[in-house]
Amino acid sequence: MALLESKKDRGEVRIHESLDELSTDLADYIAELSEASVKERGVFAIALSGGSLISLMRNLCGAPYNKTVDWSKWYIFWADERVVAKNHVDSNYKFAKDHLLSKKQEEAEHSLPTLYNKSCFICITNKHLDRINDFQRPILKVQRMIFMVENGVSDSQRFNKKLVYMIRLPIVPSHVHSINDSLTAEEAANEYEFVIRQLVRTRVVNVSDVSDCPKFDLILLGMGPDGHVASLFPNHAVLEEKNEWVTFITTSPKPPPERITFTLPVINCAANVVVVVTGVGKAEAARLAIDDDVGPEGHVLPARMIQPAVGKLVWFLDNQAGSKLKRFSK
Numbered sequence: 435m436a437l438l439e440s441k442k443d444r445g446e447v448r449i450h451e452s453l454d455e456l457s458t459d460l461a462d463y464i465a466e467l468s469e470a471s472v473k474e475r476g477v478f479a480i481a482l483s484g485g486s487l488i489s490l491m492r493n494l495c496g497a498p499y500n501k502t503v504d505w506s507k508w509y510i511f512w513a514d515e516r517v518v519a520k521n522h523v524d525s526n527y528k529f530a531k532d533h534l535l536s537k538k539q540e541e542a543e544h545s546l547p548t549l550y551n552k553s554c555f556i557c558i559t560n561k562h563l564d565r566i567n568d569f570q571r572p573i574l575k576v577q578r579m580i581f582m583v584e585n586g587v588s589d590s591q592r593f594n595k596k597l598v599y600m601i602r603l604p605i606v607p608s609h610v611h612s613i614n615d616s617l618t619a620e621e622a623a624n625e626y627e628f629v630i631r632q633l634v635r636t637r638v639v640n641v642s643d644v645s646d647c648p649k650f651d652l653i654l655l656g657m658g659p660d661g662h663v664a665s666l667f668p669n670h671a672v673l674e675e676k677n678e679w680v681t682f683i684t685t686s687p688k689p690p691p692e693r694i695t696f697t698l699p700v701i702n703c704a705a706n707v708v709v710v711v712t713g714v715g716k717a718e719a720a721r722l723a724i725d726d727d728v729g730p731e732g733h734v735l736p737a738r739m740i741q742p743a744v745g746k747l748v749w750f751l752d753n754q755a756g757s758k759l760k761r762f763s764k
């Protein structure tokens with residue numbers, strides 16, 4: 435069970451015994467926000483970050499969320515992105531696609547029946563379609579299963595032992611808004627902001643009650659051991675940006691150097707901000723970002739600058755990341 439505490443100006447802090455517990459709580463929380471937003475506005479505009487956060491959202495791919503969440507109403511954005519090709523290992527888009535939006539799974543053939551209750555697509559190469567015919571009849575009885583032909587599986591030996599399939603969150607492709615990877619960092623940031631401006635006009639993304647900023651239904655952030663969130667790094671000029679919604683940097687201390695990022699005003703106008711922090715290596719930054727009695731060191735930390743004007747801030751920590759917080763340290 436997560437330990438809960440509300441801290442003055444620092445939002446709600448949830449500390450979890452294990453990563454599994456954190457993942458369960460996180461998926462529940464996101465599903466609740468999605469339901470509330472779809473009920474109120476008819477859509478759910480969610481901005482992801484990169485890094486460990488994505489794997490911790492894994493439970494959303496399974497039951498009950500695959501059936502209970504109205505995925506068709508989700509609009510996905512990125513709070514920050516590395517300016518690299520979309521198929522590059524450093525791309526936050528690629529990471530989310532591979533680990534969340536289209537998660538590759540392998541199961542032994544004999545466990546095929548366990549797939550019957552899952553809402554998933556099966557991906558198989560052309561040349562293996564004949565072999566799959568052995569399974570096809572029972573599978574076709576399951577309405578949610580759809581065969582796809584994809585050039586992804588080439589190792590026939592492996593195919594003999596395993597069934598390779600993809601769990602895809604049924605998000606409408608045109609609702610996924612990632613950066614244009616053929617542009618420079620500056621151009622990509624400008625174009626991304628333009629796209630968001632169009633979607634604010636049509637209220638796919640809500641507008642803030644206190645400024646003209648977009649009001650995302652949820653912005654999900656991770657935090658680095660240096661206290662950076664999105665691509666807002668300590669002591670970086672990017673923290674001063676007050677006018678742009680999306681800006682760019684070419685000198686990120688963490689590679690790759692070129693990134694685009696939501697600015698602080700945009701993050702602080704969201705209806706909900708969740709920061710997910712795990713591991714002992716981030717315990718000191720978590721203390722500086724959350725605890726009340728921290729000195730100037732804490733106040734210049736980007737993660738501490740997350741202070742939603744009206745929205746709700748919730749920290750999802752594991753025991754290790756929370757180990758230096760005054761209230762929770764033993």
Ligand SMILES: O=C1O[C@H](COP(=O)(O)O)[C@@H](O)[C@H](O)[C@H]1O
Pocket residue numbers: 483484485486487514515516526655656657658659662663664665688
């Ligand atoms: O570079 C980045 O790092 C942070 C933190 O990543 P983590 O793997 O330490 O959790 C991430 O939130 C951000 O989106 C990403 O661009």
